[in-house]
Amino acid sequence: MLGAIEAGGTKFVCAVGDVSGQIIEQVTIPTTIPEETMTAVIDFFKQYELEAIGIGSFGPIDVDTESPTYGYITSTPKTAWKNYPLVQAIKEAFPVPVGFNTDVNAAALGEAAFGAAKGLDSCLYITVGTGIGAGAVVQGKLVQGLSHPEMGHILVRRHPQDSYTGKCPYHKDCLEGLAAGPAIEERWGEKGFHLVNRPEVWDLEGYYIAQALMQYILILSPKKIILGGGVMKQETIFASINKYLAELVNEYVALPELTDYIVSPGLGDRAGITGSLMLASLALQEDDQQ
Known part of the structure; x- marks a missing residue:
């Protein structure tokens, strides 16, 4: 089972699903401060045994895997989330491969695969x-x-x-x-x-x-x-x-x-969360090849 997070400026959509893009369960969590939002995100995913998690996030974000701040939300106007280590917070809670990209890149991926x-x-x-x-x-x-x-x-x-x-x-x-x-x-x-x-x-x-x-x-x-x-x-x-x-x-x-x-969008409002599932699937594939 795969986890997916569409991290938006007003809400986090979290889902579990599979490589076919099928969403099994989904919740919406308000974007407030990291301590509140991320606690709720982690509590949702703790109900499941996940193989990988994909994150499509609002930005700007650091997507350079060689960078010391890879996985961070960087210069966002949402001050509570500025320089927040989003990928690291998820990896600390779930020791599984994590795919990370922008919310719009995730949506593009979802529409290309299924939309x-x-x-x-x-x-x-x-x-x-x-x-x-x-x-x-x-x-x-x-x-x-x-x-x-x-x-x-x-x-x-x-x-x-x-x-x-x-x-x-x-x-x-x-x-x-x-x-x-x-x-x-x-x-x-x-x-x-x-x-x-x-x-x-x-x-x-x-x-x-x-x-x-x-x-x-x-x-x-x-x-x-x-x-x-x-x-x-x-x-x-x-x-x-x-x-x-x-x-x-x-x-x-x-x-x-x-x-x-x-x-x-062919997937309607689910383009981003479906694409985040695809990011999880790609992260899992890359991990298997290492």
């Missing part, structure tokens, strides 16, 4: 919610270099009629600063779900997301783009994204039919 990108060796998973993050699978492997991708913080062209300064504490008007949930709320004065009947809100959202997608497409050329997160539950954004993306690309590269190419 909207099943059967493809390439996909891009983007979450647009409290923040914006993305994970990429290329030739069947997660993209990783010096660190994990931070695609939510790319710079985009400001809409000529958008005077909002931006919400990102690091870059102000990067993609996340202009298009994540908190930016929508601050710009328009209400949470997104109260703005359903305001087409100008979602047209502007599509304007920024389409710019990001064009850059990702030209750099990574993914075979499927999957858009998840709370903001993307407002499905009218997809039409806006497709309109602006077609204008931006301007037939420079050939793309599939956009309504088939840019889609919602």
Whole structure:
């Protein structure tokens, strides 16, 4: 049996399941301070005999296995979790292989294995919610270099009629600063779900997301783009994204039919936790090969 943790800024989703992606039991634990949250996480998993655990975490995180801070949540704005040794805390409680990556990389892995990108060796998973993050699978492997991708913080062209300064504490008007949930709320004065009947809100959202997608497409050329997160539950954004993306690309590269190419998660809200199961499975495979 495998354990999986989708560690988010507001909640930890914990599950046990198997290599087929089947989830047997799942719980949700509020993200408060490490002492509270991790105690509840460990208590949940103590009920089971686990072979490995996979963690898909909010970040930034240290994914360099050669680094002395590998397994840490690093420069997060959630101050209680800054420089927190997440992998080490799990390993102390459970002496089993632990797979560790970002929550969006885990979701990309889940969608590639069992979701909207099943059967493809390439996909891009983007979450647009409290923040914006993305994970990429290329030739069947997660993209990783010096660190994990931070695609939510790319710079985009400001809409000529958008005077909002931006919400990102690091870059102000990067993609996340202009298009994540908190930016929508601050710009328009209400949470997104109260703005359903305001087409100008979602047209502007599509304007920024389409710019990001064009850059990702030209750099990574993914075979499927999957858009998840709370903001993307407002499905009218997809039409806006497709309109602006077609204008931006301007037939420079050939793309599939956009309504088939840019889609919602096939696994719904379970993309991240399913991908975390896959991280556990990969960690177990690597351990067996050593």
